[in-house]
Amino acid sequence: MSNIAGRVREVFRGDQRVDADALIARLDAVRRFLTAVDGLLPDGDLVPAHTLVERAGTRLALSRDHTVVALAGATGSGKSSLFNALARLELSPVGVRRPTTGVTHACVWGPLEGANHLLDWIGVLPRHRFVRESALDADDETALHGLILLDLPDFDSVQRSHRLEVDRLLGLVDQVVWVVDPQKYADRVIHDSYLREFHRHRDVTVVVLNQADRLSPAEVPRVLDDLRRLLDTDGLTGVPLLATTAVDPAGMVGLRDTMERTVAERQAALRRLAGDVDTVVAGLDQLVGTARPAGGPDDTAVDGLNRALAGAAGVPAVTEAVERAYRHRAGAATGWPVVRGWRRLRPDPLRRLHLPGPPGDQSDPAESLVAATSVPDPTAAQRSALGLAIRAVADRAAADLPAAWPGAVTSAARSRLGDLPDALDRTIAGTDLGLDRRPVWWRAVGGVQWLVTLAAVVGLGWLVLGYALRVLGLPALDNPMVGAVPLPTALLLGGLLAGLLVAALTRPVVRWAARRARARAEQRLTARVAQVGDEYVLTPVRIVLGSYAQARDALRDAARG
Numbered sequence: 066m067s068n069i070a071g072r073v074r075e076v077f078r079g080d081q082r083v084d085a086d087a088l089i090a091r092l093d094a095v096r097r098f099l100t101a102v103d104g105l106l107p108d109g110d111l112v113p114a115h116t117l118v119e120r121a122g123t124r125l126a127l128s129r130d131h132t133v134v135a136l137a138g139a140t141g142s143g144k145s146s147l148f149n150a151l152a153r154l155e156l157s158p159v160g161v162r163r164p165t166t167g168v169t170h171a172c173v174w175g176p177l178e179g180a181n182h183l184l185d186w187i188g189v190l191p192r193h194r195f196v197r198e199s200a201l202d203a204d205d206e207t208a209l210h211g212l213i214l215l216d217l218p219d220f221d222s223v224q225r226s227h228r229l230e231v232d233r234l235l236g237l238v239d240q241v242v243w244v245v246d247p248q249k250y251a252d253r254v255i256h257d258s259y260l261r262e263f264h265r266h267r268d269v270t271v272v273v274l275n276q277a278d279r280l281s282p283a284e285v286p287r288v289l290d291d292l293r294r295l296l297d298t299d300g301l302t303g304v305p306l307l308a309t310t311a312v313d314p315a316g317m318v319g320l321r322d323t324m325e326r327t328v329a330e331r332q333a334a335l336r337r338l339a340g341d342v343d344t345v346v347a348g349l350d351q352l353v354g355t356a357r358p359a360g361g362p363d364d365t366a367v368d369g370l371n372r373a374l375a376g377a378a379g380v381p382a383v384t385e386a387v388e389r390a391y392r393h394r395a396g397a398a399t400g401w402p403v404v405r406g407w408r409r410l411r412p413d414p415l416r417r418l419h420l421p422g423p424p425g426d427q428s429d430p431a432e433s434l435v436a437a438t439s440v441p442d443p444t445a446a447q448r449s450a451l452g453l454a455i456r457a458v459a460d461r462a463a464a465d466l467p468a469a470w471p472g473a474v475t476s477a478a479r480s481r482l483g484d485l486p487d488a489l490d491r492t493i494a495g496t497d498l499g500l501d502r503r504p505v506w507w508r509a510v511g512g513v514q515w516l517v518t519l520a521a522v523v524g525l526g527w528l529v530l531g532y533a534l535r536v537l538g539l540p541a542l543d544n545p546m547v548g549a550v551p552l553p554t555a556l557l558l559g560g561l562l563a564g565l566l567v568a569a570l571t572r573p574v575v576r577w578a579a580r581r582a583r584a585r586a587e588q589r590l591t592a593r594v595a596q597v598g599d600e601y602v603l604t605p606v607r608i609v610l611g612s613y614a615q616a617r618d619a620l621r622d623a624a625r626g
């Protein structure tokens with residue numbers, strides 16, 4: 066037996082210490098990761114991380130002076146026999162009828178009080194809890210003070226409840242001693258379903274080949290070598306492997322030494338949780354990947370979005386109306402006064418869209434309080450162009466992100482799509498189109514038009530007066546001459562001609578200024594519409610990209626073991 070114990074010490078490697086503060090920092094990082102991805106990634110992918118955070122928090126809050134070690138294995142491998150041999154008492158029934166152990170038994174070394182909360186959490190019924198504290202033992206058992214040993218049911222049980230109980234407990238205990246026997250040590254179930262799954266928990270895994278007395282002394286090393294090879298394949302290289310004989314105290318020395326060392330180190334709980342963090346981080350790695358988070362949506366896609374938004378908001382229709390409104394209003398202000406009134410009868414093109422009318426136009430003040438414009442609704446083509454542009458923004462922003470993220474980015478980009486039409490309409494209604502002041506030159510030209518019209522009226526009056534005097538036989542007025550033309554005639558004709566001339570000369574200037582007013586309005590509208598796009602589409606996308614960056618940083622912190 067001492068040979069076997071010697072072999073055990075050679076491969077034992079429980080020397081890697083886990084710093085409690087560093088572990089808590091890693092768990093905090095996992096918590097930050099979960100906060101960052103909350104609502105963005107499928108909940109199903111996050112279950113192990115949530116479970117870890119909850120379990121680790123509870124385990125660390127409970128006694129850190131106790132080490133919970135579970136004896137796990139196939140039915141009949143000798144778990145209960147080892148449990149009793151370690152306790153040196155017959156606590157858990159050992160039987161020939163399989164399976165024997167149906168519920169977990171616990172044995173606590175040292176006072177039970179401190180361990181009770183831990184056993185409540187683990188879920189061992191009080192009637193199956195035992196205390197290994199006897200005055201008769203003197204100091205024999207002090208080396209194991211702090212140990213809580215669990216005798217588990219069989220994991221390969223015909224009883225489904227046994228398997229469920231084992232799986233539940235394996236997620237909670239600090240260390241697992243896997244018990245195999247010479248007949249079944251190579252069984253696929255234990256290797257494929259259990260040991261392989263525990264490869265990140267090598268630091269808290271011990272494997273014992275029990276019933277070693279059933280092998281000849283020459284066979285023991287051979288079977289241990291074979292088992293070691295299988296464990297290497299399972300990814301459990303270097304885990305302590307020892308042979309035990311539950312029915313012979315000498316065959317328990319190696320396992321007892323291992324237990325004492327585990328209890329003395331007070332490291333198993335921390336190592337187990339560190340292994341859990343490793344497992345969770347490895348599982349989450351593909352959700353975050355190595356891609357650097359994009360700074361934000363790219364410029365080309367944003368330009369496309371702004372164009373599509375402008376189209377959907379009816380910016381072309383409004384700018385067209387601005388140009389016509391400018392011509393309309395300039396015509397009314399600078400046109401020939403004889404026909405000006407007639408112009409005013411025609412409706413203002415901007416008012417027709419329920420946009421601000423000419424300055425001082427109070428014809429319907431209530432209407433100006435209504436945000437909704439009568440800008441035509443977007444066509445089906447404009448709507449689908451907007452949909453595509455939003456998609457393109459999301460696709461470009463999420464191009465380098467792992468598969469789990471593009472969906473979240475697209476949802477964010479589309480999250481406020483329903484509010485966009487109203488927001489765009491309000492923006493159009495609230496944009497200063499640059500037409501609310503009459504240019505000075507309109508007033509100057511208008512003044513000239515009034516002057517020449519006045520001259521024509523004076524000329525006409527003068528002529529009418531002269532004609533009336535002649536009809537009544539009264540002395541005629543002495544008409545001054547302008548060249549060969551009498552002054553009243555010159556005033557009338559000159560005034561009329563000058564009016565038409567000023568109107569003709571003004572027309573191309575008005576057209577040019579109307580185009581400029583249109584360009585200015587287009588610039589302002591495009592800028593305001595882009596702000597709406599920023600608020601309703603780009604900001605939600607940026608928030609998701611920010612969450613990705615936070616999740617990535619958090620996972621990197623959690624991975625630092």
Ligand SMILES: Nc1nc2c(ncn2[C@@H]2O[C@H](COP(=O)(O)OP(=O)(O)OP(=O)(O)O)[C@@H](O)[C@H]2O)c(=O)[nH]1
Nearest residue numbers: 140141142143144145146164165166219276310311
């Ligand atoms: N010779 C020998 N027999 C053993 C040894 N360990 C256990 N046995 C016997 O193997 C049988 C099964 O032992 P248990 O301790 O009940 O096995 P278990 O793993 O608890 O089984 P379940 O509770 O059914 O999961 C009993 O008859 C034990 O006496 C050992 O080291 N050597």
Ligand SMILES: [Mg+2]
Nearest residue numbers: 144145165166
């Ligand atoms: Mg048993």
